[in-house]
Amino acid sequence: MVNTTGTLQFMGKPSIVSTGVIVGPMEKQSPFADSFDEILPLENEPNETYEQANTRYIEKACSVAVKKGHEKLENVDVFIGGDLINQLSPTNFAARQLSIPLLGVFSACASSVESIILGCLLLESGNAKSILAGASSHHPAVERQFRYPLEYGAQKPKTAQWTVTAAGFALLQKQAKNAPIISHATIGRVVDGKQKNPLHMGAAMAPAARDTIERHLTNTNSKMADYDIIMTGDLGKIGLSILKEMFQDEDSGVILQDAGAQFYGEDSFFNAGASGAGCSAAVFFSHIYGQLKKGVFSRVLLVATGALLSPLTFQQGETIPCIAHAIECRMEKRG
Numbered sequence: 001m002v003n004t005t006g007t008l009q010f011m012g013k014p015s016i017v018s019t020g021v022i023v024g025p026m027e028k029q030s031p032f033a034d035s036f037d038e039i040l041p042l043e044n045e046p047n048e049t050y051e052q053a054n055t056r057y058i059e060k061a062c063s064v065a066v067k068k069g070h071e072k073l074e075n076v077d078v079f080i081g082g083d084l085i086n087q088l089s090p091t092n093f094a095a096r097q098l099s100i101p102l103l104g105v106f107s108a109c110a111s112s113v114e115s116i117i118l119g120c121l122l123l124e125s126g127n128a129k130s131i132l133a134g135a136s137s138h139h140p141a142v143e144r145q146f147r148y149p150l151e152y153g154a155q156k157p158k159t160a161q162w163t164v165t166a167a168g169f170a171l172l173q174k175q176a177k178n179a180p181i182i183s184h185a186t187i188g189r190v191v192d193g194k195q196k197n198p199l200h201m202g203a204a205m206a207p208a209a210r211d212t213i214e215r216h217l218t219n220t221n222s223k224m225a226d227y228d229i230i231m232t233g234d235l236g237k238i239g240l241s242i243l244k245e246m247f248q249d250e251d252s253g254v255i256l257q258d259a260g261a262q263f264y265g266e267d268s269f270f271n272a273g274a275s276g277a278g279c280s281a282a283v284f285f286s287h288i289y290g291q292l293k294k295g296v297f298s299r300v301l302l303v304a305t306g307a308l309l310s311p312l313t314f315q316q317g318e319t320i321p322c323i324a325h326a327i328e329c330r331m332e333k334r335g
Contacts, residue, residue: 006215014120021036021286051138054141076131077129078103079133109275156199160199168285170285191207191324192321205305209235212303228255233279234274239272
């Protein structure tokens with residue numbers, strides 16, 4: 001059921017049964033590294049294109065999620081995924097190998113949560129019993145498409161963020177035992193803060209994050225203090241500070257956090273932090289999921305943010321419209 005401002009309530013208790021998170025070599029520096037399932041030694045193998053490597057990361061993450069969930073790939077009804085490369089090529093090619101019916105999605109770096117929302121709707125309707133949902137990004141591939149090939153050695157300003165090489169996917173089923181459930185979701189609206197700088201994405205995405213969080217809190221009759229954590233996707237350090245200023249009248253404290261701001265710790269090499277569709281997917285489906293499973297968290301709001309620009313629209317002088325999708329996860333132990 002959905003109301004006029006985009007918030008859904010899932011009565012059938014769709015559950016995150018298991019997850020798979022595969023990351024690249026630079027990501028071993030992350031404070032979340034111990035939560036990742038595998039850190040690959042190379043971003044791409046010899047004679048493998050960056051896009052082919054992105055595909056391989058997706059395939060491995062899906063295989064890990066299914067194995068950990070004691071399920072078989074052939075029993076998965078639908079594969080829902082997205083990435084940042086033209087025409088979702090890595091996701092499409094991974095689906096070719098996985099041989100699971102595909103729904104490809106694009107909300108830029110918010111694609112992981114959009115995938116989860118669609119998966120929950122399929123489970124809720126009774127038209128699927130098992131779903132693989134998530135997203136990925138690959139640093140060299142994304143840099144080449146949206147900015148400059150790495151070989152150019154282009155220097156970036158302090159407002160820029162580092163695209164994460166990672167694939168994060170979740171196995172979704174209804175009413176799984178001892179698994180976090182997704183109780184609500186809020187579908188993002190496209191919000192344009194009139195920003196034009198593609199190397200300052202945090203400022204562009206913060207208004208969309210605020211819009212979604214405010215609507216979710218209002219529509220669920222909740223306040224920030226009701227959550228253990230509200231984590232946005234990849235606003236980065238600067239974007240998170242902007243978002244906190246937007247909520248300055250709220251008692252957000254440490255509740256309001258950001259995966260991109262924390263992904264590489266305080267290392268200044270990564271400028272304002274991390275970004276990429278794989279950024280929030282990796283953190284949400286590893287660290288946050290693990291804290292829910294352990295009972296450290298009992299109620300969290302995960303808000304993936306995405307900048308809906310393309311190289312073409314940037315060259316045409318367009319502003320950067322953004323979106324943020326949210327899912328509310330709770331831990332309810334069942335026998």
